[in-house]
Amino acid sequence: MKRILAISLFLLAAVILAVPVAADTPYQGYTYDYWGRLVPAPAAYVPVRTFVASDICPTLGEFNEPSDIHVAPCETIIYIVDRGNNRIIGFDNQLNLIRVIDAFTRDGEADSFSNPNSIFVTPSGHKYIADTNNHRIVVLDGNGNFLRQITEPDVEELEDDFAFLPEQVLVGRSGRVLVIVQRVYEGMMMFSPEGDFLGYFGSIPVNASPLELLWRNFQTREQRAIQARIIPTEFQSMALDSYGFVLTTNIQPWGTNDQVMRLNPRGGNVIENFNDNVGIDGDQWFRPAGGWLTGPSQFIDIIARPYGKFSTLDSTRGRVYTYDAEGNLLYVFSGIGTLHGMTNRPVAIEMLGENIMILDAGRGRVVYFEPTEYGRLVNSAIAARHRGDEEDAVHYWRRLVSLDENFALAWAGIGRSMLASGDNVAAMYYLYRGMDMQHYSIAFRRHRIDVMHEALPAVLTVGIVLIAIVAGLRILVKVKGYQTAEDED
Amino acid sequence: MSALKKILTFYGLPLYILIHPFDGFRAMKFEKEGRLWIAAFNFLVVCISYSFMAQYTASIVTPHNPLALNSLMDFTTLTSMLVLFCVANWSVTSLTDGEGKLKEIFMAVCYAMTPLVLTMIPATLLSNVLAYEETGFYFMLLSVGMAYFLFLAFIGLVTVHNYTATKAIITMFLTFVALIVIVFLLTMLSTLLFQVLMFIQSVYDEIIFRG
Numbered sequence: 072m073k074r075i076l077a078i079s080l081f082l083l084a085a086v087i088l089a090v091p092v093a094a095d096t097p098y099q100g101y102t103y104d105y106w107g108r109l110v111p112a113p114a115a116y117v118p119v120r121t122f123v124a125s126d127i128c129p130t131l132g133e134f135n136e137p138s139d140i141h142v143a144p145c146e147t148i149i150y151i152v153d154r155g156n157n158r159i160i161g162f163d164n165q166l167n168l169i170r171v172i173d174a175f176t177r178d179g180e181a182d183s184f185s186n187p188n189s190i191f192v193t194p195s196g197h198k199y200i201a202d203t204n205n206h207r208i209v210v211l212d213g214n215g216n217f218l219r220q221i222t223e224p225d226v227e228e229l230e231d232d233f234a235f236l237p238e239q240v241l242v243g244r245s246g247r248v249l250v251i252v253q254r255v256y257e258g259m260m261m262f263s264p265e266g267d268f269l270g271y272f273g274s275i276p277v278n279a280s281p282l283e284l285l286w287r288n289f290q291t292r293e294q295r296a297i298q299a300r301i302i303p304t305e306f307q308s309m310a311l312d313s314y315g316f317v318l319t320t321n322i323q324p325w326g327t328n329d330q331v332m333r334l335n336p337r338g339g340n341v342i343e344n345f346n347d348n349v350g351i352d353g354d355q356w357f358r359p360a361g362g363w364l365t366g367p368s369q370f371i372d373i374i375a376r377p378y379g380k381f382s383t384l385d386s387t388r389g390r391v392y393t394y395d396a397e398g399n400l401l402y403v404f405s406g407i408g409t410l411h412g413m414t415n416r417p418v419a420i421e422m423l424g425e426n427i428m429i430l431d432a433g434r435g436r437v438v439y440f441e442p443t444e445y446g447r448l449v450n451s452a453i454a455a456r457h458r459g460d461e462e463d464a465v466h467y468w469r470r471l472v473s474l475d476e477n478f479a480l481a482w483a484g485i486g487r488s489m490l491a492s493g494d495n496v497a498a499m500y501y502l503y504r505g506m507d508m509q510h511y512s513i514a515f516r517r518h519r520i521d522v523m524h525e526a527l528p529a530v531l532t533v534g535i536v537l538i539a540i541v542a543g544l545r546i547l548v549k550v551k552g553y554q555t556a557e558d559e560d
Numbered sequence: 561m562s563a564l565k566k567i568l569t570f571y572g573l574p575l576y577i578l579i580h581p582f583d584g585f586r587a588m589k590f591e592k593e594g595r596l597w598i599a600a601f602n603f604l605v606v607c608i609s610y611s612f613m614a615q616y617t618a619s620i621v622t623p624h625n626p627l628a629l630n631s632l633m634d635f636t637t638l639t640s641m642l643v644l645f646c647v648a649n650w651s652v653t654s655l656t657d658g659e660g661k662l663k664e665i666f667m668a669v670c671y672a673m674t675p676l677v678l679t680m681i682p683a684t685l686l687s688n689v690l691a692y693e694e695t696g697f698y699f700m701l702l703s704v705g706m707a708y709f710l711f712l713a714f715i716g717l718v719t720v721h722n723y724t725a726t727k728a729i730i731t732m733f734l735t736f737v738a739l740i741v742i743v744f745l746l747t748m749l750s751t752l753l754f755q756v757l758m759f760i761q762s763v764y765d766e767i768i769f770r771g
Contacts, residue, residue: 105623106623106625106628108625108627503619506619506623508619508620508623508692509692511619511620512620512691512692512693513691513692515620515691516691519689519691
């Protein structure tokens, strides 16, 4: 009786103590395994605070339809484009207001913004602001003085009723200005640093279904002319990675695999995905249609993170997906909801060091996330692996495996280091758990040679002896048979 | 030695068909040497080999998801495919002067499965000693077995129905049309049955809630 009481008390204590271990985030972290099945994972990022405009300075009032959040690379100032109020608010990490940009002097006259959509700050401190309804891009220097503006280019192929409505702007390494313009399907518009139109940059492959193409075959020329053209979608967002490549997203109607592109300086897509069964397109399993939170993930914003990683923001379910340079989904966090750490209508993300901010236009606030121990470990491991420092990486992978047994990359990482150190049997075990079949095959081939080295002498000896015995017996039988035949004669 | 002989007398015809398909199938049909239970045995071995393959093929060759394995499901799928094919073929050939009975069609297809019996398990075992670059051998072995099975099944059906090759090809095509029709009818039947059941259930619910 006492023992039963003790056991039940122990179980009760175990249950009570087990509860705080579960993450108290309103969302569940997850990733996908080799076959594309959903695998739960610990939360990689947790919300630490949420702030609105009046938290920065009480006189600022509230954000009205904010559209972009951007961190200046050199001065760690966070800029929020407060679109509805036609202003840009700059503040620091501690929420101290640094400057509000809502007016500037152009050619001696006061000028202001109209529905600005985004901001980009160059390393030298110049600010490029997509001033959408004024049909221009305004360039300001570090002190907020007007430098120049980029307006609609004088290009023949643009239609007569074309309006230059820049939505996003980015300045590349060589000073080229890339602009995403509404209703321009050729790609991004590319301008020289002086503002001359250079051409288009990057293009989105057109996705027409085979049925559509077949149907077009049967149509007459007139029918085809009336029917809507099959045109690519528009770019949604872009970010400059540490190699000077441009990461972009676009929304594909059915979430096909080209949602995220990494464009090299020539505009070619060089994104890599080493996974056969999981694309870089957010959620793999979702309800196709029928109300709230349904349909494929739609990436409305992207940030380039260090060591080839990138994070994308999904407007369908409000989640942030982080991938590494090889296209592996590392972690997922946040979502649409009302709890602390969820957003109503997320529009933009930005990072500050390892921390991530999501701009929620629906409620006019910013949610600030910090990595958990798990998230930090993933980031450090990916960094070490990207640097080629496998020794250091294994250290992180081992700790990750003790936190999350389902994290395939960690198993594969340990396995690769085992392979490098020549422990083939252990490498096979780890690589199999990480489903890294290319490296598993190498370990297996080496192991196979080892086994053959050990077994072949024995097998060959036994084989030769057996052959000798059989041959000897046959000779013996023949000789005997010959003898008996002779005897009979 | 006598054990081998016993196996040969018991399993002799399937092995003979492997080498002399025309003579073998003719013996099966006209000299009544075919046995239904040997055909069933052949098919059962193929089912078991299939499950064995799904379970034990090395993951370098085909990374099967261990949680998606279901031997019962495999067995049901293979059986229903075989039954569907036999019924479809029988219903087409009985209209186009085919001489084969349903039993003979079943036996011909099952006797033709011997190459699968002989290749699937060895291929699975082979896959476990192959590295990534050598997987071609595995697929070659499997596809040779499969191609030979299709070839034998074709000859078996030609012999059983006493067809010419062109007529056999045409009936084969019609068989697939019949297959699609049968599947369509079955789907419709199950949908309608489900609706009837739903209706009965809702009537029952109504009575329960009112009463």
